Amino acid sequence: MLLFVIIVCPQLTVLANDLENVAVETGHLIDNGAYAVEKTDRLLIAHNPDGMYIPASIVKIATALTALGILGPDYRFETHFYLDSASNIYIKGFGDPFLVSEELELIIDNLKKRGVHAINNIYLDDAAYQLTLPADGLGFSDNPYDALNSGLAVNFNTVRIQVSENGLVLSAEEQTPTLPLMQQLGKNMKAGKHRLNISIDEKRGHGVTSRYVGELFRAIQKKNDMPGKGKIAERTVPGDLEPVYMHRSGKSLLEIIEPLMLYSNNFIANQLFLACGAKQYGYPATWDKGRRALAEFMRDKLDLSEKAIKMVEGSGLSRKNRISPRAMLTILQAFKPYGYLLPLEDNKRIKSGTLKGVYSYSGYFMDSGELDSFVLILNQSGNKRDKLLGILEGYYRAKD
Numbered sequence: 001m002l003l004f005v006i007i008v009c010p011q012l013t014v015l016a017n018d019l020e021n022v023a024v025e026t027g028h029l030i031d032n033g034a035y036a037v038e039k040t041d042r043l044l045i046a047h048n049p050d051g052m053y054i055p056a057s058i059v060k061i062a063t064a065l066t067a068l069g070i071l072g073p074d075y076r077f078e079t080h081f082y083l084d085s086a087s088n089i090y091i092k093g094f095g096d097p098f099l100v101s102e103e104l105e106l107i108i109d110n111l112k113k114r115g116v117h118a119i120n121n122i123y124l125d126d127a128a129y130q131l132t133l134p135a136d137g138l139g140f141s142d143n144p145y146d147a148l149n150s151g152l153a154v155n156f157n158t159v160r161i162q163v164s165e166n167g168l169v170l171s172a173e174e175q176t177p178t179l180p181l182m183q184q185l186g187k188n189m190k191a192g193k194h195r196l197n198i199s200i201d202e203k204r205g206h207g208v209t210s211r212y213v214g215e216l217f218r219a220i221q222k223k224n225d226m227p228g229k230g231k232i233a234e235r236t237v238p239g240d241l242e243p244v245y246m247h248r249s250g251k252s253l254l255e256i257i258e259p260l261m262l263y264s265n266n267f268i269a270n271q272l273f274l275a276c277g278a279k280q281y282g283y284p285a286t287w288d289k290g291r292r293a294l295a296e297f298m299r300d301k302l303d304l305s306e307k308a309i310k311m312v313e314g315s316g317l318s319r320k321n322r323i324s325p326r327a328m329l330t331i332l333q334a335f336k337p338y339g340y341l342l343p344l345e346d347n348k349r350i351k352s353g354t355l356k357g358v359y360s361y362s363g364y365f366m367d368s369g370e371l372d373s374f375v376l377i378l379n380q381s382g383n384k385r386d387k388l389l390g391i392l393e394g395y396y397r398a399k400d
Helices: 016-027 056-070 101-113 180-186 206-223 253-263 266-281 287-302 325-341 385-398
Strands: 033-039 042-047 078-083 089-093 122-125 158-163 169-171 192-197 232-234 243-248 348-355 358-367 370-379
Touching: 016 385, 033 325, 033 385, 042 325, 042 385, 056 253, 056 266, 056 287, 056 325, 056 348, 056 358, 078 101, 089 206, 101 206, 101 243, 122 206, 158 180, 169 180, 180 192, 180 206, 206 232, 253 266, 253 325, 266 287, 287 325, 325 358, 325 370, 358 385, 370 385
Parallel strands: 089 122, 122 232
Antiparallel strands: 033 042, 033 370, 078 089, 078 243, 158 169, 158 192, 348 358, 358 370
């Protein structure tokens, strides 16, 4: 039996035959799932609105909202640089998800302006994020969506390579030099372009992440004619050193969220999740602190308890994440000032979520410039979300 929740007001009259039609049209699409649709800030129609479901990537909206509330829209991640008397540099990361090749070019230029004329040993300090385990749900594949999180990482912990027919491996990005790590990862791969997660099995961890940062920094150092040579290693910044340069990310949090939603980047989402925990409870960032920060924000700002939303990581990878459609509507209501950051598709702002046996959509129908929230979550073998969304949108647009 389908359960529908209807709120009737003078501006919105729902006829009995409308209910029957929706029940017939949606009933055969849902084996285990739920949906809810609002119009003019009122619940229009819902099925199982208080059930708890695995949401997949639509929870990135909850992560982004929490980050906006805790860190602030103008927040910028930092990376600190220290130089000792032997011209060895220490690089300490604080979770910047957009520490990319172009940023390292700017960093080398700023180091020169601050009197750094040579760099010998490169020491990497990742201690600001202490993650004994990967994000729950993360796999050990070479797919970018399985990239490990860390306090110090470049290019989203991924590489883009071009493999020629004769096995030559080169960088596939103009701004990124070819590195020994790329050649190692690309060995024996088929010809063509590939984007790889650098930590492709359980044996690789933050050691390879630090190696990637060090190799890229050294290559860009040489590209910019800065002398120096030495080893690349992991080492904690000595307590008596002061930063010679503190680099603030080229992107504000607000500028990070749009590509996060567009590409549904798991790495970025969890860097934000972890940063929220560090902001609230201090460094080092941990998964537990991230969970506590998000749960506290949902409870104190949105009056949502763990009976309505429970998140163990911020990307939607985990099958331990749970949310009710009603809770998702509350989150969407709070996210409306930032609704434009969601991808635009057929007069909708929409975020999708997909895991094996999990198919979800969440976002806003748009009507005369107004945003009306919707969410649908299917935890079943058959992916019927597009048909279901079409029916719900048709019903929504018929209700003037």
